[in-house]
Amino acid sequence: MTKRILTRVAILFLITLLVIIFRPRKHSPSKSNHPPTTQTPSTPPRPPVLADQMLVDFGSPKSSDQQDLESLSTFVDSVFLQIKNRDSREFSTNQDLVLFLAGKNKAQLRFLYLDSPYIDKDGKLLDRRKQPIIVHPRSQKQIELRFAGPDQTPYTADDLLWPKPIKT
């Protein structure tokens, strides 16, 4: 019995010793024995924004036109719920909507980053075929989103619309 206990204590001692020897250490340049090297300062991780979660599959092979439209519209809806004090002047075009989502809104809240893969160098939000999404201001608070669809030409029969047009 005593022998078994002593064996277990010895094993635990050995494990603890190994952990102490091989534990990760913080890099301390001043105490380093290595010569100083030129390093790019690491970018601090940026805080996650809503688009990181809601548009994670936007434009990817995992998604589709319709799913992209749904995720984008849900995203915009979610933002609009948070920014009640808004005016169509702030998001009346594609580029203005992007700026609005990126923080140019009355609450100065950021919901996406301008270097997101679905935003081009001109600051336009693109669909999976790299066509600009069309923003159509309907009222002071609401917009319509239009994807050009597979033919990549807007205002044709294969366009995708949110909200869906009311059939009469």
Next chain:
Amino acid sequence: MSTLLNLKMANNAVAAGLPPDSEDRKTLVCLFLHGGIDSYNVLVPRDNTRYAEYLETRTNLALDQNSLLPLNQTPTGDGLDYGLHPAMSGLQELFNGINGNASERRLSFISNIGTLIEPVTLTEYQNDSKPLPQGLFSHFDQAQQWQTSLPQGEIKLTGWAGRLADILHSQSNKNSQTSMSISLAGNNIFQVGQTTNQFVMTQNGALTLRETGGTNHPTQLKNLALKSLMEQEYANLMEQAFAEITSQSFEQQEFVQTEFDNLADDFTGVTFPDSRIGRDMLAAMKTISLREKLGLRRQTIFISRGGWDHHGELIAPQNDMLAELTPALSAFQQALESCNLQETVLTFSASDFARTLRSNGSGSDHAWGGNQFVMGGPVNGGQVLGQFPQLALDSSDDVGRGGRILPTTSVDSLVAELLLWFGLSGAANFEQVLPNLSNFYNISNADASDPTSLPIGFLKPNSF
């Protein structure tokens, strides 16, 4: 609710105690072009320098310079050379003079007009340092603001024609029980007042319970049931009163309808085009002709033609729509002339906004200030008024995103001059109808003998 409101107004629709024949009668006709007409392809610079600028900006949306219909301005216009869209020859004639007679000009343009709370410069717009209309570039808000002249919004919105009726109806239509606000486009905000509302009509006249469609037609059965309900005797006083009022309403609708039907479609000697807008303009003409029988000295009429939101394609659809619109307007003015009513009716166009100067591919998008026209005998025709903007992209008139032009003339200025002609007087009344007017114009400066003293200057001298 709208049915009840309509019933309430219909209840007043009966001719009673006509004013003396010597009393003047005036009608203001609002032609609302819903969707935002691309008015920089309606009124186009025609001289080589400005046309080159227009062409460079509009690219594939530019009309051919040689296709533009030349406008011959009077010396009181802005002195520049313009052409009209090639599908608008009827309006060209009204601008240059009926049958080539330059003394009978009936149409002028107001350039770069739009919704404003107060004058705004480009710097003030960019710095957000002046109050701006709510919901800029959006259909709903901008169409509404043209009709309310309250771009700052209000909790209880009324239209400027409604507020006008609140003041004028009891003054000018003393012996009439008819609403002075007639809509040929369903319910609108334009004619909603605090105490008055619009009377909705259709191209075929009033809304009645006439039996159509055969004995078993659902509408006929419904109408019969409704009439039966109205004819019952009710012990409850409220129920009885409601039944009587409703019954009277329909009797009066019938009265309006009978008078309307008594006018043949060619009663003016002018044939109106058989298009939707043509039939609307004919119905407006009939309604104007009934002013006396309805005991109205003052009347506003609201007409709407939608479909101008040409994002997808501009050139062909706008051409088709202008080709439909122009003959209807032309016939309307011609009919007024043939009935010698031309001095008593003033028509003006309005639209949500103008459109971007830059092409989005084949169409154009929502913008702001644009060009509108005023038409009628009281108009000192043959003028382009206001300040026509530079059409270069990113000019000092452009608020950005492809040529969205900052208006230099306010809707209030247009409305104020219309109301001067219509007979509104007194600074307090103008304040009630147009709360923002003093930001643009001091109404006490208006001198009927001097058009240059007026908010814009499109009225003939001594026309009010």
